Amino acid sequence: MFKSRKRFGNEYISIAIDTTSGEILELLNKQNGDNLIKSTPFSIPSMFSILVGSVRLSVPKLVMVRNNPDLRAQISEVKRDNGTEINIIYNKLSDGTTVYDIQLAIIIFLPDDSGKLILSADVKNNGGYDVEKFCFPIISGIYLGENYKNDTLVYPYNSGMKFHNPVEYFAKKPKSIFWRWQEYRYCYHMDGCCGVKNADGLYSYSSLYSGATSMAWFDLYDDNGGIYFGMHERNGICRLKADTFGPDSPGMIFSIEKTVENIESFCLNNVVIALHEGDWHDGADIYRAAHEIEELKEPTWWNKSVSLAAHYDFKYQNGGIVHRFSDIPSLVEQAKSLNTDHLLFSGWHTDGFDNGFPEYYADKDLGSEQDLATGLKYAADNGVKVSFYINTRIANRKFEHLTEFIKDNAVIKRDGTPEVEGYGDATISFATMCASSEGWKNRLLQAIEYVVDLGATGVYLDQLAMAPPKTCHSKDHNHRSDDWCEGYKDMLAKANKIKTKSGEPISIIIEGCSDLFGSLVNGSLVSTFISLHSGAFPELYRYTFPKQRLVDMVYPKNNLAMRPVHVAQRSSDMINKSFVTDIYFWVYDLEEDNSFFEDPEQLGYLKKVIELKKNWHQKYVGFVFADEKGISEKSEELTAKFYYKDDLCLIAYASDGKTVCDLKTIFPAELIEFNCAEGVDSVYEELVPDLCYIKIAYSRCGTILLKKLKN
Ligand SMILES: [Zn+2]
Structure with missing residues (x-):
């Protein structure tokens, strides 16, 4: 029996894959019945794209497969101990006229016990084509529930950004505020972050990891559910992309774009898509669990110091x-x-x-x-x-005695010329120095x-x-072209x-x-x-x-x-x-x-x-930041963050100092002590059976220590 799509799933998640093209066309949250893919636009690539020169290769269209059955996606599944492995293989790729000898093997692993997909792609560049970029996976047209307007996107640009209703926010043209200081000319954007369509007609929000992208994950959520999109492996220099056509064709398009810039085979592994109940903290928990970070031995004074004067x-x-x-x-x-x-x-x-x-x-x-x-x-x-x-990045090209040093250690672009950039005074030109060249690392040390x-x-x-990290094609630096971050890691370790x-x-x-x-x-x-x-x-x-x-x-x-x-x-x-x-x-x-x-x-x-x-x-040493986890209700004028250590809870708060604010915790607790920046008697507890209300009056900021009581 002919099936236009094949479905795979467990009790939490189900996906449907097109049997000709291999695209994911449905992504169903089985806990609440919501298919997150609300729109499947056909003017842009889906599932993957490979950029060879100016040609963009992606999944085959039906007419292409009719003419050349070798282009059809071959889909199979293998049952593993703890889940199902779905294999999608493209033996050849085509742009509709030319067939490219590139084989692409995609594995989607679906664990039995969670609403999660783990995706990997292996690209065999048999024809030795000059590949610029590889985008994978491309998941199109996502929003949650009936209305895209109440969705929120958190994105890890420079520690974090939060966009309510990203479909409309990305389409909004930001206001430009220009500011002059000394030789510097700055432009700040207010009330918007994109506002301009790219050649595909998309408002594209992205940055390179790492780069200004601080972590390799983001999350879209509303009150009823959410989707985590993360990368649990380095995969060279990658860009995290959250794109949208805007409100004319609502939905978010998630993808990861790897900078390839060579003629060899490559892969992009361990991209994780996970569904959750609608709290971005769940996304953070998934990412943290996959990225245990070693603790650093710090100078003894560091944790007691709270500020610097620059x-x-x-x-x-x-x-x-x-x-x-x-x-x-x-x-x-x-x-x-x-x-x-x-x-x-x-x-x-x-x-x-x-x-x-x-x-x-x-x-x-x-x-x-x-x-x-x-x-x-x-x-x-x-x-x-x-x-x-x-400065760890740039060298002024004016120094004659450094000409050879700069030539030997600058980033070399694909065309063989050094990378150059400018800051402030336009007559000063800087060479971008390669983070992985031994000479530059040594100079910094x-x-x-x-x-x-x-x-x-x-x-x-x-x-x-x-x-942003740079690819470097120097023949003398003895590193892979996408080793930028490894260079800095090595320098920092030393x-x-x-x-x-x-x-x-x-x-x-x-x-x-x-x-x-x-x-x-x-x-x-x-x-x-x-x-x-x-x-x-x-x-x-x-x-x-x-x-x-x-x-x-x-x-x-x-x-x-x-x-x-x-x-x-x-x-x-x-x-x-x-x-x-x-x-x-x-x-x-x-x-x-x-x-x-x-x-x-x-x-x-x-x-x-x-x-x-x-x-x-x-x-208060050893308390762990838990953001707003533990707050049940609070006054609008109050900002509060919770920190936990065993059965103790430290609350740091700030208010306008004019309003009496209330804070209610999700657990019963006893007020141990408090400290305020202004005022002395401004925090007190209102005991209601089994609950803890705290009243905060006339203090612009302070800390409150609570001891959690057993229910
Ligand atoms: Zn280099």
Whole structure:
């Protein structure tokens, strides 16, 4: 009997596969009866696509199979101990005119005991075609239930983004806010993140892992169910894509796009699709379970430290000098009056910030190496740690004595030319340096050793997990073309062996956030101000990897020159958000341009919050971030996050300080103690039989310790 589609499933999930093309045409959540595939658009590839030059190959159409039966997808199934293995084999591929000698074998594993699919693809490039990209799996037209408008997408861009109704949100044209500061020209997007269709007519939201993509999973959910889409294997350099045609043809298109750029065979393995009941935390739990990360041996001071003061105002890109090394003692005193114990120095090296990379030697205009060492000694004597800025990606091409070094260690594109990029001043051009070239890795390690020898206690490695990874086709670097992240991992592992003058491990903060580097660094800078008005949601990474520490920038409300007004307006929100999610405060202290000393009111508030956080880190050790898990109800004006340790629950909250707020937990509990940034008698318990209501009045933020009681 002819069957146009074959169904496979268990009690949780069922899929239907087209018997000619091998596409997944149904994805049924059997727990609630919802087929998630609401639309199967035919203007774009589905299931997979292989880009050979400008030709895009995908599943065969019926007419192609009639003419050449060899193009038909061969589908078979094998019963395994714990599930069913579905094999889909394409012996040849075609674009409708030419037949390509490429064999594609897809395996979909369907475990017996869960609503999960594990997909892998093996591509035999028998014809030796020049393959650019491979996209797999492509699952089209997804939304949950009857209405796409109440769906929410969480996506791991720079720790996390949250988009309510992504179908319409992605179609919305963002507003552009332009901002000038020194030589820099910034454009910020508000109320939108895409807004422009690509050649396929899609609004495409994506970024490279890793890259600004912090983890390899995302999740779409509503009140009745959800779908997890993740990759549980590295697979080289990949892009996580969440696309949509927008409200004219609703549905999300999920895929992973691997950068191939060669003529050999390749694979893309272990993509996991899982259905759940509608809580994105379930998605995070799936990903975490598949990615156990080793714990890092950290400097003893690190967990007690809660903030740093960043000085980018030694030598700016344009040569302007604000501070010299002889100012370090006064900067140490200034840090203390900010209630911080950690300084970050940028623009300290030859020719300054965004200019003299990679000449990581004390700039002579700022003083001598001895002056720098003397300043660092003053910091150490006063219990203040000092980290140094090092850019891990770029080298200024102006340095004649580095011409050979740059030529030997730059990223080489497929056409054999080096990769070049620019920042700020348009007359300065930087070579992108290959993360996997030994020469570049060694130069970075030498720079770290140099500052540590002078007395630094740590480094901030700029761009490391924020700028996109590059394929490098150098014949001399001795690495695979997609080894970018391996290079940085290797460099970080070696940097972790470097000890400070007092014999402790150095502290390492990187720009961006990635689970590939999470166990090799102490902090990851997530810069949520960039997407403050378009979905920033660091809770996504924070909950997925609660043991790792995120770092985020906070800004004053007044006299902020470096960032636009809409950022300044959210000053208190950013302080509160970093507080409740227990994110390390990155406090800029740039004279005139960006300093809390220019805004006494916010300075007062920030100092109180830092004090509260220090108290928290001293007293409550070993609590694990659980986001909002445990909250049954709360007032709208209240933000609260829960942390657990055995039968103790620590709540960090922030409110507007004007409203009396209520919080109800899902478990009965006893109030042990509380600490508030402002006010003393502002938290109390309202005992109702078997329940715990907490009332919070007139305090803008604080912590509450509860002991869970047995039901
Ligand atoms: Zn290379």
